[in-house]
Amino acid sequence: MKCKKCNCELIEYKVGDKTEYICPVCDEAPATQIDNLIEFDSNKYTIKILTSKEHDKDVLKKIAQICGCNMLDAKKIIEVTGFEFKPMDALETRALKRIIERTGISYSISPEFRWQ
Numbered sequence: 001m002k003c004k005k006c007n008c009e010l011i012e013y014k015v016g017d018k019t020e021y022i023c024p025v026c027d028e029a030p031a032t033q034i035d036n037l038i039e040f041d042s043n044k045y046t047i048k049i050l051t052s053k054e055h056d057k058d059v060l061k062k063i064a065q066i067c068g069c070n071m072l073d074a075k076k077i078i079e080v081t082g083f084e085f086k087p088m089d090a091l092e093t094r095a096l097k098r099i100i101e102r103t104g105i106s107y108s109i110s111p112e113f114r115w116q
Contacts, residue, residue, distance in 0.1 A: 041090035
């Protein structure tokens, strides 16, 4: 994208789902593009619940609910094996990520997930 004032290449930076552009030469006010670009992300992401030795009964309930298993399996997931969800698109990944974040369970996403 080019600056309308000086025709210099604009610098792109992201703030959440919003992409902003600013000219490094003439400091032209940033043009803002508020498209929900996550819908165009074609990557498949994998979320993995990580193991932890420190947990309580509430965490086990939350894991059982998220993973669709019983409390004994949830205990095995958090203490021994972890749990890897099937690959999902960006919108599904963001929804699951928000659920897991609210519970306080440790997780990882592969490849790197840049959407909020």
